[in-house]
Amino acid sequence: MKCQEAIILISGKLDGELIQKQEQELDLHMQTCEVCRKEYDDLLKLREVTSNMRFTDLPDRYWAGYWNDIYNRLERGIGWIFVSIGAIIILAFGAWEFFDKFLLDTNNPLLLRFGVGAGIIGLIFLLISVLREKLFARKHERYKEVER
Ligand SMILES: [Zn+2]
Numbered sequence: 001m002k003c004q005e006a007i008i009l010i011s012g013k014l015d016g017e018l019i020q021k022q023e024q025e026l027d028l029h030m031q032t033c034e035v036c037r038k039e040y041d042d043l044l045k046l047r048e049v050t051s052n053m054r055f056t057d058l059p060d061r062y063w064a065g066y067w068n069d070i071y072n073r074l075e076r077g078i079g080w081i082f083v084s085i086g087a088i089i090i091l092a093f094g095a096w097e098f099f100d101k102f103l104l105d106t107n108n109p110l111l112l113r114f115g116v117g118a119g120i121i122g123l124i125f126l127l128i129s130v131l132r133e134k135l136f137a138r139k140h141e142r143y144k145e146v147e148r
Pocket residue numbers: 002003006029033034035036037
């Protein structure tokens with residue numbers, strides 16, 4: 001067998017397409033021909049490396065990043081939900097206590113009750129305004145991430 005024929009058979013062997021007779025002839029040639037044996041080894045190694053890259057390394061890295069991203073978003077979402085629930089409970093409790101103990105207590109002067117009530121309503125509006133600004137800023141940041 002000539003080396004030119006052997007080279008053609010080598011790619012066939014790597015693809016598993018050789019009939020038994022061809023494979024035996026090629027093996028016989030490679031036992032005596034250093035050049036073709038080295039060619040076969042190199043191609044075999046190259047094929048192992050590329051198939052490893054395609055089927056293990058890349059998807060692993062890809063999926064790890066993907067799940068990390070999902071997890072981060074989920075974590076932040078859950079965090080916001082708990083903070084919101086906590087804030088609502090505290091505000092509701094505070095408001096109830098305030099109406100019950102202070103505004104409905106006729107022992108306090110009317111003007112003082114009016115002043116404190118107005119101040120607290122103002123604070124609530126400021127809080128809502130800040131929260132809305134924060135939420136808007138987060139949406140805007142997310143949009144910038146997509147743009148990049
Ligand atoms: Zn050869």
